[in-house]
Amino acid sequence: MESYHNSSDLANDTFSFIFHCDLEVDDNSRRVALFLLYLIPFMGGLAANTVVVWVNWRRRHSRSGVLFCLLNVTFSDLMVVLVLPFFMLEAVLDKVWLWGAFLCKFTHFVYASNFYSSSFFLAYMTVERYKLIAYPNSRTWGPAEKWRRGLLSAGLWLLAIFLALLENVHVTILEWNEAGCFVMPEKSYEEWFTSISSLSFIFQFIFPATIIISCNIYIAQALANAAQRQRDVRLVHVYSVVFVLCWLPFHLVQVFAIVDLQDPFLFSCNTTTVIFVSYSIVQCLTLFHCVANPILYNFLDQSFRQHLARTLALSLRQYAGGAQPNPVMSPEGMVEGPASAKKEQELSNTSTSHSTVNP
Numbered sequence: 001m002e003s004y005h006n007s008s009d010l011a012n013d014t015f016s017f018i019f020h021c022d023l024e025v026d027d028n029s030r031r032v033a034l035f036l037l038y039l040i041p042f043m044g045g046l047a048a049n050t051v052v053v054w055v056n057w058r059r060r061h062s063r064s065g066v067l068f069c070l071l072n073v074t075f076s077d078l079m080v081v082l083v084l085p086f087f088m089l090e091a092v093l094d095k096v097w098l099w100g101a102f103l104c105k106f107t108h109f110v111y112a113s114n115f116y117s118s119s120f121f122l123a124y125m126t127v128e129r130y131k132l133i134a135y136p137n138s139r140t141w142g143p144a145e146k147w148r149r150g151l152l153s154a155g156l157w158l159l160a161i162f163l164a165l166l167e168n169v170h171v172t173i174l175e176w177n178e179a180g181c182f183v184m185p186e187k188s189y190e191e192w193f194t195s196i197s198s199l200s201f202i203f204q205f206i207f208p209a210t211i212i213i214s215c216n217i218y219i220a221q222a223l224a225n226a227a228q229r230q231r232d233v234r235l236v237h238v239y240s241v242v243f244v245l246c247w248l249p250f251h252l253v254q255v256f257a258i259v260d261l262q263d264p265f266l267f268s269c270n271t272t273t274v275i276f277v278s279y280s281i282v283q284c285l286t287l288f289h290c291v292a293n294p295i296l297y298n299f300l301d302q303s304f305r306q307h308l309a310r311t312l313a314l315s316l317r318q319y320a321g322g323a324q325p326n327p328v329m330s331p332e333g334m335v336e337g338p339a340s341a342k343k344e345q346e347l348s349n350t351s352t353s354h355s356t357v358n359p
Contacts, residue, residue: 023270025277027094034091037284038084045081045290049074052294055308066132068149069125070297072156076118077290083107084287090181097181101173104181108171112164116204118289120156122243123208125297130215133222163203167196190261197254205247213240239296246289249282 052074059067086107090097097104170185170192185192220236256275260267267275298304 021269021273023273025273030277030280031091031094034280034284035088037281038088038091038287041284041287041290042081042084042088045077045084045287045294048291048294048299049078049081051308052298052304053078055304055311056298058311059307065128065149066125068153069121069128072121072153073118073125073293073297076114076121077293079110080114080118080287081290083110087111093178095180096178097173098179104173105168105171108181109164109168112167113160115200116160116163117157118293119204119208119243119247120160121153122293123211124152124156126212126215126219126239130219133219159203163199166199193261194258197258201251201254205251209240209244209247212243216240235296235300242292242296243289246286246292250286253278253282 053071056067056071056074060071062068086099086103099107167183170183172182172184174180174182174184216236216239220233223233223236253275256267257279260272260275264272
């Protein structure tokens, strides 16, 4: 994707050859900062998303459309997190790539495709939550609904893969002083960067943000009218705010980068340096959505925390080899008894997260 960090570095290096810059960036400080900005979402995202997959995978047969979307969001975020160590070491080694051409293309493809898919499924999930409130009596479940959900999911993944491939075909290894993994379009870099950036702005930000914000406004109004707790109403707005905060700075800096590439004389060299250094930083900041998503949509939900506690207790009993009670499987694949199932349903009636869709 256009957020390939080395694409911006290459453009900035080229610019510095032409104009003299008074502003100097300490390379050692930059490498350390980028490493830390990769490390934090890697550690937090790996731990949080692994727990979410562990708990929610047990409920994968649920009729919940929201849970279905959450699993896709979690897998997207987890795949991004798993390729971050390559970028962390690349930042420390000052853009030197040690892992060959295949991993150069593969890691960037994983990064780019899930850059899109995570936003797609967040928007899809918000629509599902909106439908539950706007059309509470129209819920159906059966083969037709499963096929519809599966086809829509496949379509979103295919769109994400297609958009990623538009960028990934230009990722290659360049041998200068050391091998580096760069984005090198065959024709004009400026035209390529502008086209890809425009596509990502529309498909990754504008469309998902419009859906997420508009649906969450309706959901918050419905919850307020139903005299739900103010905490639940505020949390719905937080969903929208966090999405915008994670992605808007990146796309704004990207717009300035496009303007500078189209007219290199518009900004001073110092301003251009700030733009491209900021580009690398805000790109790293977008990765914090891999930490924010599991917290907002899972750990803040009372139903999820209860499922987590039960899963932990069950695993500990199995590990200790203790006697097991006769389990009763819920429709979500969790082990529970009649009393806990009733309590779970009560929690589902008040939750603003994926548990609202429990049958």
